[in-house]
Amino acid sequence: MSGYLDMELLRFTTAGSVDDGKSTLIGRLLYDSKSIFEDQLEQVKQSSERKGLEGTDLALLTDGLKDEREQGITIDVAYRYFATPKRKFIIADTPGHIQYTRNMVTGASTANLALILVDARHGVVEQTRRHSIIASLLQIPHLVVCINKMDLVDHSQEAYDTIVADYEDFASKLDVKDVRFVPISALNGDNVVNRSTTMDWYEGSTLMYTLEHIHIGSDHNHIDCRFPVQTVIRPKTDAFHDFRGYAGRIAGGVFKPGDDILVLPSGFTSKIKSIETLDGPIDEAFAPMSVTMTLEDDVDVGRGDMLVRANNQPKQIQDVDVMLCWLNSDGPKPRMKYTLKHTTSEVKTIIREIRYKLDVNTLHRNEADKEVGMNEICRVKLRTTKPLLADSYRKNRNTGSVILIDEGTNETVAAGMII
Amino acid sequence: MSSYNLTHIKELEAESIYVIREVFAQFENPAILFSGGKDSIVLTHLARKAFHPAKVPFPLVHIDTGHNFPETMKFRDDLVEKLGARLIVGSVQNSIDNGMAAEEKGRNANRNAIQTVTLLDTIAENKFDACMGGARRDEEKARAKERFFSHRDEFGQWDPKNQRPELWNLFNAKHHHGEHFRVFPISNWTEMDIWQYILSEKIDIPSLYFAHEREVIRRSDTWLPVSDFIQIQDNEEIVTKKIRFRTLGDITITGGDESDADTLKKIVEEVASARQTERGNREDDKRSETSMEDRKKEGYF
Numbered sequence: 001m002s003g004y005l006d007m008e009l010l011r012f013t014t015a016g017s018v019d020d021g022k023s024t025l026i027g028r029l030l031y032d033s034k035s036i037f038e039d040q041l042e043q044v045k046q047s048s049e050r051k052g053l054e055g056t057d058l059a060l061l062t063d064g065l066k067d068e069r070e071q072g073i074t075i076d077v078a079y080r081y082f083a084t085p086k087r088k089f090i091i092a093d094t095p096g097h098i099q100y101t102r103n104m105v106t107g108a109s110t111a112n113l114a115l116i117l118v119d120a121r122h123g124v125v126e127q128t129r130r131h132s133i134i135a136s137l138l139q140i141p142h143l144v145v146c147i148n149k150m151d152l153v154d155h156s157q158e159a160y161d162t163i164v165a166d167y168e169d170f171a172s173k174l175d176v177k178d179v180r181f182v183p184i185s186a187l188n189g190d191n192v193v194n195r196s197t198t199m200d201w202y203e204g205s206t207l208m209y210t211l212e213h214i215h216i217g218s219d220h221n222h223i224d225c226r227f228p229v230q231t232v233i234r235p236k237t238d239a240f241h242d243f244r245g246y247a248g249r250i251a252g253g254v255f256k257p258g259d260d261i262l263v264l265p266s267g268f269t270s271k272i273k274s275i276e277t278l279d280g281p282i283d284e285a286f287a288p289m290s291v292t293m294t295l296e297d298d299v300d301v302g303r304g305d306m307l308v309r310a311n312n313q314p315k316q317i318q319d320v321d322v323m324l325c326w327l328n329s330d331g332p333k334p335r336m337k338y339t340l341k342h343t344t345s346e347v348k349t350i351i352r353e354i355r356y357k358l359d360v361n362t363l364h365r366n367e368a369d370k371e372v373g374m375n376e377i378c379r380v381k382l383r384t385t386k387p388l389l390a391d392s393y394r395k396n397r398n399t400g401s402v403i404l405i406d407e408g409t410n411e412t413v414a415a416g417m418i419i
Numbered sequence: 420m421s422s423y424n425l426t427h428i429k430e431l432e433a434e435s436i437y438v439i440r441e442v443f444a445q446f447e448n449p450a451i452l453f454s455g456g457k458d459s460i461v462l463t464h465l466a467r468k469a470f471h472p473a474k475v476p477f478p479l480v481h482i483d484t485g486h487n488f489p490e491t492m493k494f495r496d497d498l499v500e501k502l503g504a505r506l507i508v509g510s511v512q513n514s515i516d517n518g519m520a521a522e523e524k525g526r527n528a529n530r531n532a533i534q535t536v537t538l539l540d541t542i543a544e545n546k547f548d549a550c551m552g553g554a555r556r557d558e559e560k561a562r563a564k565e566r567f568f569s570h571r572d573e574f575g576q577w578d579p580k581n582q583r584p585e586l587w588n589l590f591n592a593k594h595h596h597g598e599h600f601r602v603f604p605i606s607n608w609t610e611m612d613i614w615q616y617i618l619s620e621k622i623d624i625p626s627l628y629f630a631h632e633r634e635v636i637r638r639s640d641t642w643l644p645v646s647d648f649i650q651i652q653d654n655e656e657i658v659t660k661k662i663r664f665r666t667l668g669d670i671t672i673t674g675g676d677e678s679d680a681d682t683l684k685k686i687v688e689e690v691a692s693a694r695q696t697e698r699g700n701r702e703d704d705k706r707s708e709t710s711m712e713d714r715k716k717e718g719y720f
Binding site for chain 2: 004005006007008009037038039040076077078079080081083087088090102103105106109110216217220222230231233234235236237239240243245247248249254276277278286288289290292303327339341342344397398401402403405410411412415
């Protein structure tokens with residue numbers, strides 16, 4: 001109990017289709033970590049009985065909306081929570097079939113880690129490749145490949161080794177830094193939370209041990225100082241008559257009182273006077289903290305501006321190369337204007353050029369076909385009305401990501417990663 | 420843990436403050452839905468943190484069913500005074516009196532469902548384009564699918580199958596005239612996080628959350644408080660028990676648990692060892708497996 005307030009938060013995403021045991025695995029993690037309440041378990045037991053199942057189907061723990069339960073599918077990203085004495089976890093549970101890319105990209109955008117499920121009987125299949133490619137595009141720092149249903153291949157080491165070799169061969173083409181493998185049976189609980197007694201040959205960690213111990217301290221950028229201003233705080237009270245604070249969430253780097261800073265795009269320079277919170281001033285602030293900064297000089301700063309260091313600036317670009325994931329049933333139209341959101345700024349944009357479409361199953365670049373539809377990923381060149389203060393997505397997910405909004409419907413139609 | 424790594428509570432706090440500031444920056448007329456329960460109290464505390472040393476720049480909106488715990492009302496008024504905030508009350512009784520809503524009949528009658536009418540009226544009347552609420556995704560399966568910025572059409576309805584994708588920390592608040600948003604800054608908090616935070620931040624909460632002696636009856640496997648608003652049947656016996664409430668709704672639908680937890684520390688210990696979900700004692704959720712989903716689609720909080 002005393003350690004509860006010292007825990008770290010790990011956000012991970014799971015992707016998979018109806019058959020590969022994703023729901024069972026999540027149910028198993030929740031159940032074996034004792035995150036299930038009695039009344040929830042009772043509901044699942046009753047549902048299992050109504051469906052005429054022999055045992056309690058832990059997959060039903062992840063059932064959601066009415067339509068989903070009737071059709072036995074997941075429609076949308078669902079968020080689930082559990083904790084162990086070591087860490088707190090948020091799962092973005094994304095469906096593997098309907099609108100898979102859209103949902104997986106959404107879940108992946110905030111994740112530290114992706115669980116990739118492989119059915120031991122089928123090995124690396126198209127869906128495995130697709131999920132891994134998306135995880136790599138979205139720069140999820142850690143991948144854990146769970147080779148599931150080991151019970152159906154006699155817990156064979158040979159079957160496991162073949163799949164690991166196949167996957168490593170394929171993953172060499174991806175931009176991922178940290179890939180691990182675990183042989184599991186979600187149904188029986190082997191190597192999920194508890195170590196398997198049927199796979200003595202496996203000497204690695206259980207899935208839960210990996211989730212609890214994987215190093216996530218370096219997942220944020222603590223090098224390049226970026227502070228996008230959300231809003232200006234002016235209390236206008238007697239006690240704080242001249243107070244002018246810039247509120248925002250640190251997007252990268254470490255800021256300290258006394259640091260020289262540069263305001264973009266204006267180019268004014270000043271020093272940080274203080275970093276304020278309700279609990280009092282603090283000595284340093286780093287991503288992803290939300291703070292309020294005051295400056296030594298009375299310079300003009302507002303929403304959409306960014307505080308950075310003079311010797312380490314983002315690019316100021318109006319011609320923006322991005323990998324775009326299209327999220328809407330209406331594809332991009334030529335010369336159509338969209339609203340683009342990037343950090344705390346908002347500009348208009350047009351798609352200047354579609355360079356190629358990326359096949360998310362093979363990584364093939366198709367330069368001939370430029371009809372982009374929902375769930376497709378393409379490399380495009382955007383032109384914006386005002387410069388973006390941007391980094392490449394590889395360098396910083398916060399200052400390298402954009403969304404596009406249709407001005408007629410107000411829907412979010414695309415998500416982009418700056419190259 | 421490395422020095423440049425936040426604890427999970429601090430990370431959740433930073434995320435919520437960011438969302439609250441986005442609401443202030445992206446909407447013209449936002450408000451906080453304040454029920455007097457622990458979640459909306461934590462939300463209001465986070466709003467204080469987001470704008471310190473300025474005042475909370477949002478009015479608090481209370482949808483008053485008339486079936487309140489007196490303790491909740493007192494707590495609400497004290498907090499509003501302390502914050503120097505504006506309080507806006509939407510009265511369910513008024514909605515009933517002017518014929519917009521009809522009172523439920525029968526033994527388990529309550530005003531939970533019809534408060535949606537009053538809520539939507541209050542939003543329209545005050546022209547709010549965003550209402551922040553303290554709903555959490557771990558509470559209920561329909562809430563697990565909620566966005567931070569959740570779009571409502573001109574009838575106040577939620578379309579769960581057609582939600583805008585929400586990526587990174589880029590929130591899309593665009594809407595047509597007459598539509599509004601519900602925003603849930605503490606989406607990613609769990610019940611345990613809320614209690615730990617209340618304990619570590621020393622946040623005031625209504626006395627109802629602490630174990631106290633109260634006259635109750637046994638109904639639907641819970642201890643229901645005796646009040647002017649429930650009909651007590653002949654076979655129901657009024658007894659005095661030491662109870663506490665894990666969630667707070669109307670006095671007609673909120674059941675208590677027998678408990679000796681009279682300090683925050685003891686409450687946290689009790690929550691840690693709880694074997695039932697917190698909404699298990701809420702009559703409004705027991706009506707059917709999809710009662711939350713159904714009410715949310717209509718515009719319920």
